Amino acid sequence: MKRTGGFRLYPNNGQIQAIAGMLEECRWLYNWALDCRKLAWEHMKEHVNYYDQANLLPYLKEKVRPNLTGVQSQVLQDVLRRVDKAFKAFFRRAKSGEKPGYPRFRGKDRYDSITYPQNPAFRIEKTGLRCDKLVLSKIGAVRCRVHRDIPDDAVTKTCTISRSGDRWFASITYDVPDADVKEIISENVVGLDLGLNHLLAFSDGVFLDAPKWFRASEKKLGIEQRRLSRKKRRSKNRSRQRLRVSAVHRKIHAQRKDFMHKTSRSLVDSFDGVVMEDLRIKNMVRNHHLSKSIHDAGWNMFAGFVAYKAEEAGKHAVFVNPSGTSIECCVCGTPVSKTLSVRTHRCPSCGLVLDRDTNAAVNILGRGLDALGLLTAGTAGRACLNDLVTGAMIQEAPSSPVLAGREG
Template identity: 50%
Template sequence: MMLRTYKYRLEPNKEQKEKLEATLDTCRHLCNNALGRRKLQAELYRLPITKQWITVENQINALPKQKQDNEYLSNVHSQILQDVLRRVNKSFTNFFRRVKNHEQPGYPRFKGSNRYNSFTYPQTGFKIVGKKLELSHVGKVNIKIHRSLTGKLKTCTIKRDIDVWYACFSVKIDDSLPEKKVIKSAVGIDVGINPLVALSNKEKTKPPKFLQQSEHKLAKEQRKLSRKQKESHNRNRQRIKVAKVHRRIKQQRMDFHHKLSRELVVQYDFITFENLKIKNMIRNHHLSKSISDVSWNMLQSFTAYKAEWAGKVVTFVDPKNTSQECSSCGKIVKKNLSIKVHNCPYCGLVLNRHVNAAINILKRVLIKVGLGYTDLMPVRGLAQDTPMTQEAHDFSRG
């Protein structure tokens, strides 16, 4: 059994938009109320008068009484309200897990009107009828089903993205994952800022730099925003303009990585990345913007799930010294980030530093599975650097 998510755009009319906005606002108020009760209980827990902790079951059982006291809660499907309380509980569970693991915890925060953008029908209250999505307490909303939805519907999440609405369906598919294919081609991938990816067969892909392309427009809109009076309608309209620029950059980046990850999965049966600690790398203020723009984690996650569905393999290896180690003789050749060519004084190998790292990445995982580097040579040969547009690089063209 597998779960898959389908995302479709909604086209609600004015009345339906108002109902969707009202539902979001109700969910936000309930979320903040539940969070406030948890915080108050945490303070009382330190006192000798009580040692009873509020649970999600307690809060769900209290919903009928809350509906009597707050009539606006009755305008929202009961399972949506229950899901809101489960979200609050999950945020606290994650908080305590991070504390236990000595990570940066981040205590759950109250949600402002612009920070709560989705609600979920966990089991009932929604139904697809032709080209419409019937939602409890909202009505029949036009939906753009651009691809067929297969499997058993489990949940429906309604999401607001600035001024656009989406329905995200979680679907259970009974079919098992495809059998792992016979590995005929393998590749190691070194991710970087420029090139974005370097493959162990010497192919390289330049980054599209979507943030850099939109930086001037983004700065212009942000300057306008800074001049607007706080809490005014003009400021809110300008805030939406800034958010739309960010949304366009995000969508361009996602589209590019979807295409690039698909090309990788189509061409190779066995794909290996470095297991990078990206959060730590972003702390370098000189590189943080560039690292965020190329979004390595997005590429890796897209490639991983596509490979799983295709019956192929994605693995991760320790990144230590992949750029410093010579892929030919194994000696360590120290070099800083400004040096782009690996020049080994021991064996004489001269190679692009990123390609050298990609070969080491592939070698490490092949050694783990008991294969040599020559047992699974990549299927493509040497390729030149290719300038990138919004189209992902077609590796088959070299």
């Protein structure tokens, strides 16, 4: 199973200079490789491939650009591979009749990352302290924060060092052994609905609301953005304020991601299977209210977290078509249409009264169990589903104080 982890790097000044120097050499090589292919094609109608260029590397180092020796050979080979990829994409686009866009030369400071394509040109040293070390060939040990642990039995594959403004990052891909798939029982599967009343509704009747800081951070962002709009153009104050706005953005992003990691972790720990709606099937973003909650939850990212954590644990994440799940009655299957403002599902034929999001979550669970082969079709399936969710249901209770209070 392949994974990628991103880590912040804290290189010292000497290391920054060393990496910047490497980026510059790589940029030179990139432009050289591009030029070489261009000339060969324009003058001789010849295609130059990756191997032709890789075989020239020793010559380049010795006769043309001695500084290239300061960069690890595999990193240089990766630069040539990038050029190769850019050309292949160019020809593919040209062939399929799209507007191709010739691969571009990279201007100064327009080359922002280098890739170590394999171990052992880099390795992680866990220090057990706040900062770990990433040991890079020709650069040395750079302080880094391995905030999401790479498991000890993982085999690291590639490492990309990149610059973003004045920050440095490492993106490391690694393989982890496949987990044994655990036996799954239907009682331990949960359905999730991206709710209207709540952020998430679970098929067992539990709700998850957006933490308060979602709104608080958003408010703060609004304030800082308004301040920015009032600053004079091209002034020092304005550029300072722009930094402040991007800091708030970064913080919100980090908060959300943290929340999603924690929520997905506890879901995967508590259940054998998680069933979620596949939002690609039905585009719900048309509705403003819905789009806001989808945006808030960063649903796709969250769903991705659940999926990979489940896979790692040998558990199941199932995506189902959500269409109709908010309308169907989860007990008898009768369609009960309701507008967005109707918060409660009331079934005229079986008398079920249930939060609309819970009803949808149970329907999603049903589809997931079906996909997992844990649900028999038809009425027997309904009955089996009912057994699973009785805890969530308030049947024949139109005057239930809980629901009455919620509706208000």
